[in-house]
Amino acid sequence: MGNAPLRKRGRIWHIEATIRGRRIRESCETEDRAHAIALARQRIAELEQTGPVALRAPKLTFEQLAADFIRDYEINGRRSVGKAKKSVEKLAEVFAGWKAINITAADVRGYVEKRQEQKFSNATINRELAALRRMFKLAVRAKILTPSQVPSFEILQEAPPRSGFFEPEMFRSVHRYLRPEVKPIALFAYELGWRLREIITLQWRQLNLDEGYARLDPGTTKNREGRIAYLSPALLAVLKSQAAATKELERAKGKIIPWVFHRQGSRILRFNASWRTACRNAGVPGMLFHDLRRTAVRNMVRAGIPERVAMQISGHKTRSVFERYNIVSEGDLREAAHRLASYGQSNGTAAAQVVHLGRTATHQRSP
Numbered sequence: 001m002g003n004a005p006l007r008k009r010g011r012i013w014h015i016e017a018t019i020r021g022r023r024i025r026e027s028c029e030t031e032d033r034a035h036a037i038a039l040a041r042q043r044i045a046e047l048e049q050t051g052p053v054a055l056r057a058p059k060l061t062f063e064q065l066a067a068d069f070i071r072d073y074e075i076n077g078r079r080s081v082g083k084a085k086k087s088v089e090k091l092a093e094v095f096a097g098w099k100a101i102n103i104t105a106a107d108v109r110g111y112v113e114k115r116q117e118q119k120f121s122n123a124t125i126n127r128e129l130a131a132l133r134r135m136f137k138l139a140v141r142a143k144i145l146t147p148s149q150v151p152s153f154e155i156l157q158e159a160p161p162r163s164g165f166f167e168p169e170m171f172r173s174v175h176r177y178l179r180p181e182v183k184p185i186a187l188f189a190y191e192l193g194w195r196l197r198e199i200i201t202l203q204w205r206q207l208n209l210d211e212g213y214a215r216l217d218p219g220t221t222k223n224r225e226g227r228i229a230y231l232s233p234a235l236l237a238v239l240k241s242q243a244a245a246t247k248e249l250e251r252a253k254g255k256i257i258p259w260v261f262h263r264q265g266s267r268i269l270r271f272n273a274s275w276r277t278a279c280r281n282a283g284v285p286g287m288l289f290h291d292l293r294r295t296a297v298r299n300m301v302r303a304g305i306p307e308r309v310a311m312q313i314s315g316h317k318t319r320s321v322f323e324r325y326n327i328v329s330e331g332d333l334r335e336a337a338h339r340l341a342s343y344g345q346s347n348g349t350a351a352a353q354v355v356h357l358g359r360t361a362t363h364q365r366s367p
Contacts, residue, residue: 005044006036015040060100060144065135066092072138087131090115095132100139105151108132112156122156129153164291165298166190170284177278182271184238185261186292192229193296193314196289200268202260209243212236216315229313 005017006028013028013036026043028036066088073081094111095103108129115125133153139145166174175186188199198216207214218226231239239260246257249265257265279287293314300310311317 006033006040015043017044058099058101060139062092062095062098062100062103065100065139068138068142069131069135072134083127084131087128090128091132100136100145101149103151105153108151108153112154121159123158126156126158129155164287165295166287166291170282170287171292171295173282174278174284174287177281179271179274179278181261181263181268182274182278184242185268185271186289187235187238189289189292190296191232191235193293193300194229195293195315198315200259200261203258204243204246204260205258207239207243207260209236209240225315225317227312227315 005015006013007016008014009027011031013030013033015024015026015028017024017040028039030036030039070081070084070088073084078084091111094114095107112125112129115128116122133150136145136150140147140150171186171190175183175190178186185196185199188194189196192214194216202214202216206216213228213230215228216226242260246260246262250257253265255265259267261268275289276285279285297310297314297316300313301307305313
C-alpha cells in the first residue's frame with residue numbers, strides 16, 4: 001500500500017478514502033502502521049464489494065430497525081399495528097441503543113431466556129421474535145444490511161391451540177346470565193362465528209332485515225376481504241327486535257344510532273366483566289368469548305354445511321386455521337360409537353358375528 005489512504009490523528013491511524021464516490025473516515029484503532037495498513041486493505045476490499053450496504057450497516061440502530069418496521073405496518077394498513085408496537089416495546093427492553101450488526105444469535109437466545117424467566121409463553125415470545133426477524137428482513141430489502149448480518153432465529157415449540165367450545169346446553173346457560181345488551185352479540189357469534197370486533201362494529205347499513213343477511217365491507221375484516229352471511233330465522237327475529245328497540249331509543253334521544261349493538265345508544269367496546277360473571281354463574285368459568293367462534297365452525301361442519309361455505313361465513317381464509325377450529329368433542333366420539341353400533345346391527349350385528357367366529361375357531365382347535 002505505497003500510498004495507503006491512512007492519516008494519523010494523534011497516535012491512532014485512520015482510513016481516509018473515497019469509495020464509489022463516497023468519502024469515508026474510519027478509525028483503525030491501532031498505533032501500529034503495518035497493522036493499520038492490513039486493516040485498511042481488508043476494509044476497503046469489503047467496501048468495494050458491498051458498497052453502500054457496508055457503509056450504512058455500522059450506523060444502523062435497533063431504534064431505526066423498529067421505526068421502519070412500524071412504518072411498514074402503517075403503510076400497508078395492517079390492523080395488528082398495535083400488537084406490533086407492543087412487540088417493539090418488549091424488544092426495546094433488551095436491545096434499545098444497540099447497533100443492528102451487534103445483535104447476534106446468542107443475543108437473541110439471551111432475550112428468549114429472559115422472557116421465559118418472566119413466565120411469558122412461547123407463543124408470545126415467538127411473536128416478538130417474528131417482529132425482530134421482520135425488522136432485519138426489511139433492512140436487507142432496503143440494502144442497509146446483508147443477509148450474512150442477520151442473526152438466526154430459532155422458533156420455540158408452542159402449546160397446542162386452545163380447544164374450548166360450547167355444547168348447546170352450556171351456551172344456553174351462559175346466555176341466560178349475560179347482560180341484555182350482550183345477549184344478541186353472543187347469539188350472533190354462536191351462530192355465524194364472526195370475530196368479536198366484526199360484530200360490535202356492525203352498523204345497521206350492513207344489515208338487510210328484509211332479505212335476512214349481514215355483510216362486512218372489504219377492508220374492515222382481519223383478512224381485508226368482505227363477506228356476506230344469511231341469518232337463521234331465530235337470529236333474524238332477535239335482530240328485528242333489536243332494530244325496533246333502537247328506533248324507539250332514537251326517537252327518545254333525538255339522534256341516529258348507527259350501531260347494531262349498543263348500550264343505550266353508545267357503542268359497545270368491551271364487556272369482559274359481564275362475560276366472566278355469566279360464565280362463572282353458569283358453572284363454566286374460564287370460557288372465552290372466542291370459544292363461540294370455534295363452536296360456530298364446529299356446528300356448521302356437524303350440520304353438513306360444506307367446508308368452503310362454512311369458511312366463507314366465518315371468514316377463515318386458509319383451511320389449516322379452519323381445521324384448528326373444527327374440534328372433536330367427547331360427544332362426537334360417543335356419537336361415532338353409537339353410529340358404529342347401529343351400522344353393526346344393520347349388517348347382522350357384525351360385532352357379534354366376529355365374536356361367534358372367534359369362538360368357533362377356538363372350539364375347532366380344541367382336542
